[in-house]
Amino acid sequence: xxxxxxxxxxxxxxxxxAFVESSLPGDIRDRVLGFAHLEREDYVRWQKILHAKGWGAxxxxxxxxxxxxxATQRVVFEEECFRAGAPRQMPFGLSMVxxxxxxxxxxxxxxxxxxxxxxxEDWWCQGYSEPGAGSDLASLKTRARxxxxxxxVSGQKTWTSFAHWADWIFCLVRTRAExxxxxxxxxxxxxxxxxxxxxxxxxTLDQGADVCEVFFDDVVVPVEHLVGEEHGGWTVxxxxxxxxxxxxxGVGMCKRLLSRVKDHARRxxxxxxxxxxxxxxxDRIVRLEIDLLSHEWSLMRxxxxxxxxxxxxxxxSILKIRGSEIQQELAALLMECAGPYALxxxxxxxxxxxxxxxxxxxxxxxxxxxxxxxxxVSIYGGTNEVQKNIIAxxxxxx
Amino acid sequence: xxxxxxxxxxxxADSVRRWLGTDxxxxxxxRFAATAAGFGxxxxxxxxxxxxxxxxxxxEYGGLGSDSTDTAIVMQELGRALAVxxxxxxxxxxxxxxxxxxxxAQKTRLLPGVVAGATRLALAALExxxxxxxxxxxxxxxxxxxxxxxxxxxxxxLHGDTAHTLIVSARVSGGTTDPEGIALxxxxxxxxxxxxxxxxxxxxxxxxxxELRAVTVDVAAxxxxxxxxxxxxxxxxxxxxxxxxxxxxxxMERLMEMxxxxxxxxxxxxxxxxxxxxxxxxxxxxxxAIEQARSMALxxxxxxxxxDPIIRRRALSAAKxxxxxxxxxxGQQAVQLHGGMGMTDELPVGxxxxxxxxxxxxxxxxxxxxxxxxxxx
Numbered sequence: 001x002x003x004x005x006x007x008x009x010x011x012x013x014x015x016x017x018a019f020v021e022s023s024l025p026g027d028i029r030d031r032v033l034g035f036a037h038l039e040r041e042d043y044v045r046w047q048k049i050l051h052a053k054g055w056g057a058x059x060x061x062x063x064x065x066x067x068x069x070x071a072t073q074r075v076v077f078e079e080e081c082f083r084a085g086a087p088r089q090m091p092f093g094l095s096m097v098x099x100x101x102x103x104x105x106x107x108x109x110x111x112x113x114x115x116x117x118x119x120x121e122d123w124w125c126q127g128y129s130e131p132g133a134g135s136d137l138a139s140l141k142t143r144a145r146x147x148x149x150x151x152x153v154s155g156q157k158t159w160t161s162f163a164h165w166a167d168w169i170f171c172l173v174r175t176r177a178e179x180x181x182x183x184x185x186x187x188x189x190x191x192x193x194x195x196x197x198x199x200x201x202x203x204t205l206d207q208g209a210d211v212c213e214v215f216f217d218d219v220v221v222p223v224e225h226l227v228g229e230e231h232g233g234w235t236v237x238x239x240x241x242x243x244x245x246x247x248x249x250g251v252g253m254c255k256r257l258l259s260r261v262k263d264h265a266r267r268x269x270x271x272x273x274x275x276x277x278x279x280x281x282x283d284r285i286v287r288l289e290i291d292l293l294s295h296e297w298s299l300m301r302x303x304x305x306x307x308x309x310x311x312x313x314x315x316x317s318i319l320k321i322r323g324s325e326i327q328q329e330l331a332a333l334l335m336e337c338a339g340p341y342a343l344x345x346x347x348x349x350x351x352x353x354x355x356x357x358x359x360x361x362x363x364x365x366x367x368x369x370x371x372x373x374x375x376x377v378s379i380y381g382g383t384n385e386v387q388k389n390i391i392a393x394x395x396x397x398x
Numbered sequence: 399x400x401x402x403x404x405x406x407x408x409x410x411a412d413s414v415r416r417w418l419g420t421d422x423x424x425x426x427x428x429r430f431a432a433t434a435a436g437f438g439x440x441x442x443x444x445x446x447x448x449x450x451x452x453x454x455x456x457x458e459y460g461g462l463g464s465d466s467t468d469t470a471i472v473m474q475e476l477g478r479a480l481a482v483x484x485x486x487x488x489x490x491x492x493x494x495x496x497x498x499x500x501x502x503a504q505k506t507r508l509l510p511g512v513v514a515g516a517t518r519l520a521l522a523a524l525e526x527x528x529x530x531x532x533x534x535x536x537x538x539x540x541x542x543x544x545x546x547x548x549x550x551x552x553x554x555x556l557h558g559d560t561a562h563t564l565i566v567s568a569r570v571s572g573g574t575t576d577p578e579g580i581a582l583x584x585x586x587x588x589x590x591x592x593x594x595x596x597x598x599x600x601x602x603x604x605x606x607x608x609e610l611r612a613v614t615v616d617v618a619a620x621x622x623x624x625x626x627x628x629x630x631x632x633x634x635x636x637x638x639x640x641x642x643x644x645x646x647x648x649x650m651e652r653l654m655e656m657x658x659x660x661x662x663x664x665x666x667x668x669x670x671x672x673x674x675x676x677x678x679x680x681x682x683x684x685x686x687a688i689e690q691a692r693s694m695a696l697x698x699x700x701x702x703x704x705x706d707p708i709i710r711r712r713a714l715s716a717a718k719x720x721x722x723x724x725x726x727x728x729g730q731q732a733v734q735l736h737g738g739m740g741m742t743d744e745l746p747v748g749x750x751x752x753x754x755x756x757x758x759x760x761x762x763x764x765x766x767x768x769x770x771x772x773x774x775x
Contacts, residue, residue: 001407001467002400003700009399072399262774276774285774290694290716297693304401318686385679392678395685396658 012073016080023049029085035366037350038087040165046087047120056118057094065118071303082252093117093124095247096240097170104228104236127157127171135386138181144173153219163199163212166192172233187233189225206369207347248316249299250323254292257330264337288330295322314394317387324377335371338364411471418479424746430482435560436604437483446515454494459509470644470699477648480753482603484518484557490641492519495634499622520561522552522608530762532631533577539568548613558606559596570624581624583615601752635761636714640702643695643721646757650688653732653750660736684728691724715767722764725754
């Protein structure tokens with residue numbers, strides 16, 4: 001056991017920090033730290049900067065344009081990016097379909113898709129949930145009918161993040177109606193420009209529209225866009241769920257929120273003194289700071305054990321639950337920093353280039369929306385209740 | 399960072415667990431706690447034989463001089479068995495204070511005895527009305543005719559009634575809560591004017607109220623200098639806190655095992671109660687709490703050796719806050735999930751719950767350490 005940050009770890013952190021701080025465009029940083037909305041182009045711009053540095057795909061092997069970094073280095077990288085105010089690297093390509101293709105993809109699929117993920121030439125989205133299949137994913141109904149060299153896909157996906165910006169969608173579809181529901185599912189890659197694909201954004205609590213409904217009306221998909229075995233999609237989906245544990249902990253986002261809470265609590269006043277000096281408010285910040293410290297050490301501990309080959313399973317569910325709870329509590333505190341100015345809300349002010357007025361400062365206008373938006377983190381990626389089922393079953397044997 | 403146990407650490411953990419597995423079943427623990435001393439003399443000798451009493455003692459005085467992660471490993475095992483021996487008082491707080499601040503003569507006189515199991519130590523730092531505040535010292539040490547004369551009362555001296563030497567904080571100058579003017583003295587509990595009244599604690603251990611009336615000690619009894627005694631005291635108590643945090647993890651771990659076993663075997667409405675989702679989720683919440691505590695106990699072990707007192711203090715307080723919260727949750731829910739049986743003296747569950755409660759209330763509870771943590775970074 002050596003519980004100190006090693007010299008190489010410290011040097012790596014400094015190297016990443018220096019690069020991110022000097023290369024991140026200021027306009028993007030300001031909007032990220034102000035919780036304003038980003039454009040598709042902002043994400044692409046930042047990804048291209050990272051790619052040029054050779055850091056486009058932190059979690060991938062070198063032969064496919066990855067960094068070959070250890071899990072610890074990837075966590076440090078992610079933390080430093082969040083700290084500086086970089087847009088998050090969208091997980092759908094880099095952490096979802098990418099690793100799936102690396103594991104299950106045919107050589108031609110790898111060559112065609114992987115390079116375009118690293119450069120973000122292809123924006124991917126995830127077609128999993130359906131109106132009737134949320135936590136109970138295996139009950140999905142979108143059908144893919146095999147006809148000679150292609151599938152014909154019909155049905156509907158929902159809660160598809162950034163489908164309106166996407167070039168491709170990876171989908172779980174039903175290729176066989178009989179047998180156990182899990183055994184009739186396949187994993188298909190579908191081009192969003194295909195005839196019969198229709199996207200309808202869903203307006204959410206914060207008046208944003210990052211999630212969409214995606215409709216498939218007899219969409220023709222070549223069989224070479226099947227990943228893994230036909231009817232073997234559940235195996236692929238399960239692999240994906242177990243993959244990429246560092247993202248799931250949300251430590252980078254937690255740290256960003258905590259630092260924003262402190263900044264706001266220093267700028268807002270209560271009875272003539274900075275809010276952060278109010279004992280009651282200070283206490284709540286401290287409790288969350290301690291929660292986050294413990295969460296961060298849990299992540300490091302898990303990574304360290306995993307790197308030495310110890311089996312790690314449902315512990316990732318603990319990270320997901322704690323990460324989402326801490327983010328949500330911090331977001332609530334952030335909103336409370338605004339006091340009565342949490343009430344007036346001009347959604348348009350969150351867009352780039354807004355020059356109109358807000359009731360309080362623009363920095364206060366965004367806070368309640370952030371609180372509302374982050375209610376999603378305990379719902380997506382398997383609700384926290386489903387995570388607890390997983391913990392009970394696999395860790396406790398109940 | 400590497401969180402994996404080294405081979406030596408794994409052997410250490412295994413050897414302690416093997417010993418406790420044989421000699422320390424719960425019914426034996428009841429007997430140890432019921433003795434006048436409040437612990438098993440044979441166990442104390444065994445701790446000495448295993449070298450564990452010398453974990454924090456430098457090699458030149460016969461100890462192992464190992465780092466704090468080793469202590470944490472041992473404490474976790476002692477926690478699992480709910481051991482009642484005064485290990486933290488003697489081998490952690492007492493031994494490390496002596497090793498750090500003792501004169502050559504003090505160390506030579508006391509440390510080999512600590513390692514051998516012949517000398518037990520206890521820290522007498524708290525006072526009635528002072529709660530957990532280590533700088534609240536109304537006990538006075540007055541310089542008279544070449545000696546110090548100590549008068550006052552020390553509160554809740556853990557394992558004070560079986561200690562051979564008390565480490566007493568007393569004031570040489572200043573007012574009761576003044577951080578300056580405090581000194582530590584090595585006091586023989588059999589000396590004239592010292593009265594030690596032992597009491598059982600909630601969790602089956604022992605603590606003493608210590609009265610000091612015109613107790614005369616010579617200058618060689620002072621431990622460390624009088625200018626830095628509070629800093630030294632906080633350093634020593636922080637080492638005790640790190641040990642308690644690790645112990646609490648062991649206690650919670652064992653409590654979780656017992657609770658899961660109960661959920662699997664207890665049947666109601668024709669099925670194991672662990673089939674009910676509300677109870678599954680409660681168990682999952684307990685496990686989440688334990689994992690947070692485990693991380694913070696490791697943080698405590700890592701930072702207790704940090705040379706920067708501010709980093710050390712904040713880390714230890716953060717850890718103790720988390721241990722207090724997790725311990726309370728896990729303890730309460732373990733009792734709840736055991737149903738009526740959880741309320742009985744017959745089951746070990748209640749004893750584990752009580753130990754967690756006592757750990758929270760030792761050297762500062764959640765509120766105390768939230769305050770001591772200070773401002774957000």
